[in-house]
Amino acid sequence: MKLLRSVVGKLWITIIGLVAVVLLILGMFLLQYIDITFEENSHNVKVLFMYTAIIGFLLSTFFAFFLSTKITQPLLQMKKAADLISQGEYRTRVPIRSSDEIGDLANTFNHMAADLDTLIRDLHHEKEHLASVLRSMADAVITLDAQGQVILANPHGQLLIESWNALDWNEEDGASSVPRLRSGIQVPGPVLDLYRRVLREGKDMTDKIHVQSGVWSVVMAPLKSNDSVRGAVAVMRNVTEESNLEKLRRDFVANVSHEIRTPLSMLQGYSEALLDDIAASPEERQELVQVIHDESLRMGRLVKDLLDLARMEAGHIEIKFEQVDIKGLVKRVHRKFLAYAKEEGIMLLCELPETGLTMNAADEDRLEQVLTNLLDNALRHTQRGARIIISGQYVTRDRKSLIELKIQDEGQGIPADDLPYIFERFYKADKARKRVTSSGGTGLGLAIVKNIVESHHGRIDVESTVGEGTVFTLLLPVEAKL
DSSP states (O other): OHHHHSHHHHHHHHHHHHHHHHHHHHHHHHHHHHHHHOTTTHHHHHHHHHHHHHHHHHHHHHHHHHHIIIIIHHHHHHHHHHHHHHTTOTTOOOOOOOSSHHHHHHHHHHHHHHHHHHHHHHHHHHHHHHHHHHHHOSSEEEEEETTSOEEEEOHHHHHHHHHHHTSOOOGGGTOTTSOOOTTSOOOOHHHHHHHHHHHHHOSOEEEEEEETTEEEEEEEEEEEETTEEEEEEEEEEEOHHHHHHHHHHHHHHHHHHHHHHHHHHHHHHHHHHHHTTOOOSHHHHHHHHHHHHHHHHHHHHHHHHHHHHHHHHHTOOOOOOEEEEHHHHHHHHHHHHHHHHHHTTOEEEEEOOSSOOEEEEEOHHHHHHHHHHHHHHHHHTSOTTOEEEEEEEEEEETTEEEEEEEEEEOSSOOOTTTGGGTTSTTOOOTTTOOOOOSSOOOSOHHHHHHHHHHHTTOEEEEEEETTTEEEEEEEEESSOOO
8 A cells, every 4th residue: 555655666566457458459359350350260369369358468567666765765855855954864864876856856855954054053153152141141031922922041140040030029029919930930029010011011121129138220122023013121230239338328428528528617617717807806816726626637537537447448558467375466566545534434344365376367457446446436435434344254155266356335335226237337326425525536437347257257236225335346357267
């Protein structure tokens, strides 16, 4: 049956049928003529006629198999080659055995296979190039179809999808109504609204989304096919740092302008008073000059602190790590403030162990700046007759050896609402710490302290009770942290 369905089989049946028709026609007209003309040898003539018919059938069969060799076999080879090409064997070629139409067909087939091989290789190279570009991108790239299913995502995009889909989005996030896709990945809740608008309006859109404490810039463009939108591609970049820096810049400008405005106004006012000769006596003139001098010193401290803090936050400050005797450092700072504390009627105590306190990697000047800022802060906010205690000891936390330094005062304390913000620049909890001196702070001391402590891979904590006092605790590693 397979032979009959082939080209050769059909051709063979056609030739046999033609021979049979010819023989039947000849037989119908010639048998009577043979009987009449060849009465004596009619039987021999009929036998000869049958032999001729048999030979005709045999010749047609042989001709059919000959055609099978010349026509069918090359066609079968081309069919096999086409199957191999469809399976990805693009280098498959058909042997050319003749120069006739079948040979031309085989030659054309080989040219087509070569062009297809070249095209597939080019497409593969383009795909690899695109995949390399996507992998090397720091931004998250996600391609979605019209049903919200992820078609393609680079490594950053895949991690972002997994992390966002692991979060619990509520009704306000707009993601609760989105069904889980069969791939287990859905359109992340934060970009769902933007995705729907892109599909609906069919144009590029940008947005900034907030996910927990992070800020992401999203650029989403539709994927169009003819006049319909078949999906969207989203490029997402983490701009948390840029957003924080912009907020920091705005706050910085606002705070600096506020802090500088007061001494500038006082300098201008008192200098105008001197120019207008308002002072009636040398004592009043001396008082005006003293105010101008104090405010100029305050502005100098403010500018110095601003420069130090800016260098620290930009990472440009140089930290010289070496072995430091913390016990000797604390004693030196204690002696430096002891005279001032006596003048203010404040008892300044130092409690240190008999054994030494040594850090193997620290910057002594910077740590002295830390202790100086904390003690200056404590003295300015502690009432006469109260105590300030500096203490130090070795402690172990999480199997790590640390030096714990405490500066404890008996001031009026800091309200609990203010504690999370006291290390921010220009933040002052003045409503609870009312003792005002002529040398008011710049509001940058604690911010500088925190930066220096963190540069030593340490930690600073604060505890305070209103009306009882405040305790600043420094935890500094004994060994260098690589």
